Amino acid sequence: MSIPNAIFHRVSRPARYSGNEWNSVVKDWDSASLRVALCYPDVYEVGMSNLAVPVLYEILNSLPGVIAERVFPPWPDMEAELREHGLKLFSLESHHALCEFDVIAFSFGYELTYTNALTVLDLGGIPLLREERTAAHPLVIAGGSSVVNPEPMSDFIDAFFIGEAEAALSRLVEVVQSERGDRARMANSLATLPGIYVPALYEADPSGNGSLRPLGDAPMSVLRTLVDELPPPPTRPVVPFLESVHDYASIEIQRGCTRGCRFCQAGMVYRPVRTRSRSQILAAAEELIRNCGYSELSLLSLSSSDYPDIEGLIGELAPLCSRNRVSLSVPSLRLGPESVKLLEMLPGRRSSSFTFAPEAGTERLRRVVNKNVTEEDMFTTLEALLEGGWTKLKLYFMIGLPTETAEDVAGIADLVRRVAGYHKSLKVNVSVNLLVPKAHTPSQWSPQDTAETADEKVNILKRGLRLDRVKLSWTDSQSSQLEAALSRGDRRVGRAILRAWQNGARYDAWGEHFSYETWSSAFESCGLTLAEFANRAYNVNEPLPWSHIDMGVSPQFLGRERARMGDGERTDDCRLNSCNGCGLQERYTVCSTLGYN
Numbered sequence: 001m002s003i004p005n006a007i008f009h010r011v012s013r014p015a016r017y018s019g020n021e022w023n024s025v026v027k028d029w030d031s032a033s034l035r036v037a038l039c040y041p042d043v044y045e046v047g048m049s050n051l052a053v054p055v056l057y058e059i060l061n062s063l064p065g066v067i068a069e070r071v072f073p074p075w076p077d078m079e080a081e082l083r084e085h086g087l088k089l090f091s092l093e094s095h096h097a098l099c100e101f102d103v104i105a106f107s108f109g110y111e112l113t114y115t116n117a118l119t120v121l122d123l124g125g126i127p128l129l130r131e132e133r134t135a136a137h138p139l140v141i142a143g144g145s146s147v148v149n150p151e152p153m154s155d156f157i158d159a160f161f162i163g164e165a166e167a168a169l170s171r172l173v174e175v176v177q178s179e180r181g182d183r184a185r186m187a188n189s190l191a192t193l194p195g196i197y198v199p200a201l202y203e204a205d206p207s208g209n210g211s212l213r214p215l216g217d218a219p220m221s222v223l224r225t226l227v228d229e230l231p232p233p234p235t236r237p238v239v240p241f242l243e244s245v246h247d248y249a250s251i252e253i254q255r256g257c258t259r260g261c262r263f264c265q266a267g268m269v270y271r272p273v274r275t276r277s278r279s280q281i282l283a284a285a286e287e288l289i290r291n292c293g294y295s296e297l298s299l300l301s302l303s304s305s306d307y308p309d310i311e312g313l314i315g316e317l318a319p320l321c322s323r324n325r326v327s328l329s330v331p332s333l334r335l336g337p338e339s340v341k342l343l344e345m346l347p348g349r350r351s352s353s354f355t356f357a358p359e360a361g362t363e364r365l366r367r368v369v370n371k372n373v374t375e376e377d378m379f380t381t382l383e384a385l386l387e388g389g390w391t392k393l394k395l396y397f398m399i400g401l402p403t404e405t406a407e408d409v410a411g412i413a414d415l416v417r418r419v420a421g422y423h424k425s426l427k428v429n430v431s432v433n434l435l436v437p438k439a440h441t442p443s444q445w446s447p448q449d450t451a452e453t454a455d456e457k458v459n460i461l462k463r464g465l466r467l468d469r470v471k472l473s474w475t476d477s478q479s480s481q482l483e484a485a486l487s488r489g490d491r492r493v494g495r496a497i498l499r500a501w502q503n504g505a506r507y508d509a510w511g512e513h514f515s516y517e518t519w520s521s522a523f524e525s526c527g528l529t530l531a532e533f534a535n536r537a538y539n540v541n542e543p544l545p546w547s548h549i550d551m552g553v554s555p556q557f558l559g560r561e562r563a564r565m566g567d568g569e570r571t572d573d574c575r576l577n578s579c580n581g582c583g584l585q586e587r588y589t590v591c592s593t594l595g596y597n
Contacts, residue, residue: 003090003095007082011075015044016074016075016242017078021241022238024093025068026093029067032065033066034067034177035069035101036060036066037070037103037105037138038056038057038068038069038070038107039070039073039107039117040053041072041113041116041117042507042509043072044244045240045244045245046244048238052107052109052144056068057070059165060173065177069094069101070091071089071120072092073116074089076507088123088124097125098120098121098125099124099125099126099137102180103138103139104121104138104139104141105141105142105143106144106157107143108147108153110483111486111487112514114486115500115501115505115507115508116506117142118497126138126140129498140156141172142157142161143161145266145269146487147162148269148439148440148546148549149439149488149489149546150549151489151494151545152487152493154199155495156494158187162223162224162549162551163194163195163225163226163551166230167225168196168225171193171194175189191219195223197549199491202218203215205543210490211543212491214548222549222550223587224269224552228588230254230276232283232284233284235284237288246298248295248329249289249297250297251276252276253275253300253304253313254275254306255273256271257271257303258272259372259573260561260572260573260580263369263398263401264441265439265441268441268553268558269440271552272590272591273575274590275307278312278313281317282317285297285320286320289320296327296328297329298330300331301332304333305332305338306334310342311342314342322347326347328347329346334356334373336381337384340381340385341384343388354392356394357396358371358415360412361410361411362407362408364408364568365411367568368402368565370570386423386426392427392429393419393426393428395431397433398434398435399412399454399458400435400453402566406460409461412461413461413463420467420469427471428471429471432458432461432473433474434474434480436483436484436487438488439487439545439546440558442558442559442562443565444558445537445539447536449477450481454477461474476511479509479514482508482519482530482534484534491545492528496522497522503521504518505518505519540562550587552582552587553582554586
């Protein structure tokens with residue numbers, strides 16, 4: 001496909017669309033038996049920072065006869081140019097139009113990117129609605145953390161991949177290759193695979209209870225896939241031409257978390273914890289440094305402090321990084337002097353800033369959400385930080401947590417004042433997010449605070465934190481309400497997504513583009529409201545829009561945790577004490593083989 005050079009001259013950051021980056025894979029288009037366009041539906045600099053993209057890119061391009069190329073939504077100026085010139089959106093590697101591919105594969109990590117996916121399909125020459133596609137059109141699939149409730153996007157996606165792609169992606173490719181000429185037969189074949197949800201094979205239960213029932217031989221529920229052992233990480237990721245949001249090489253050192261924070265979706269749906277061996281991490285680090293040229297290497301995990309002998313790992317990586325003048329970072333550390341000691345071991349430490357997340361301002365509320373951090377932990381860590389020369393702190397809190405009171409909100413301000421007053425050299429950045437009650441967590445039945453209630457709580461913090469050395473920031477309550485509606489919605493929400501997109505919704509995760517009025521009117525025009533999905537409590541006995549998706553953690557366990565949340569009772573980490581009966585052991589052998597009690 002030939003793209004007029006004049007287009008690139010008229011758009012911002014044309015390198016977003018040029019391709020030919022270091023480590024990109026370009027194969028012979030005509031020799032392929034299956035061509036896949038991979039898309040993280042956000043701008044290039046964000047999409048290239050997503051961990052799933054290099055994993056999928058490497059897996060697919062390693063399969064015989066498969067070509068995997070990348071595409072990202074165009075920035076509004078590029079979208080306008082493509083439409084003005086009647087051009088279709090194209091892949092980065094070969095500049096083929098998306099309609100020429102066999103599969104379009106989205107990785108959804110954030111609900112506010114949904115309208116960007118519609119832009120990609122429309123500009124790529126692909127009907128938005130799955131029911132309008134024929135055998136001549138690409139199969140549209142989607143995976144990622146957001147599809148644990150697939151229903152809001154089920155009008156647009158032919159098949160959802162529930163779980164970890166490494167476990168079953170090759171089998172999906174085999175089915176698509178063999179059944180490509182018959183969409184109905186392909187849908188039925190895909191539905192027999194582990195972790196594949198085909199929305200066309202489900203309909204609303206005629207009883208009107210809000211649940212879905214399968215058609216034909218489709219399973220009653222779809223159980224997510226997971227890998228027993230993490231495969232080697234990508235070591236030749238594409239190096240972007242532009243500085244990406246996360247401009248460094250990264251290695252996922254472990255996956256999953258069993259700390260059990262009751263608001264945390266990732267901690268529930270990525271269980272159990274699986275770690276990469278130290279030797280595998282060291283080998284990957286050497287290859288990444290050799291293949292990419294980054295000046296920083298980051299070790300990724302939901303809770304890096306829980307990696308076995310993390311100090312020993314850092315001790316072995318430090319000489320390698322120092323020899324190559326590469327700094328090493330370890331985000332997601334728990335509070336404690338041991339984390340400060342760990343940070344002091346890192347080669348090439350770049351800043352004096354330290355980040356931790358108390359989440360709540362009172363110990364009562366931290367017990368409610370099972371964030372087992374005490375004030376003693378915080379101030380012991382603070383003292384160690386000051387001794388180590390740290391002068392900047394970033395603190396993350398949430399408002400709108402279940403059972404939260406005005407006193408709990410005021411407790412955030414009180415705690416921050418005491419932290420800031422601990423030493424005159426400290427500068428404290430405070431970030432406050434509104435809870436989005438997510439599917440498959442103990443908070444899934446809870447209502448989100450209304451925008452008005454959230455704004456009142458932010459005002460409490462503004463009044464309580466008028467200090468020179470404290471900077472307060474907070475998320476927009478209206479965009480958080482939309483996120484809640486999109487993450488907790490049912491199949492009807494798809495109509496509102498389409499209407500919002502038709503009315504101009506693009507890049508909703510970007511403050512300068514987000515329009516609450518556009519979304520509110522889109523929901524209302526479909527006979528819906530944002531509040532009915534975001535701000536109401538679900539009854540524990542009613543079917544949830546995501547009840548047919550089985551993430552391995554049982555509803556019974558989530559219900560027990562909800563009850564313990566109401567009582568403020570702590571639940572211990574199952575790796576350190578006895579099994580908590582979350583349901584994983586009944587569905588997967590890996591949980592017991594990992595040595596959990």
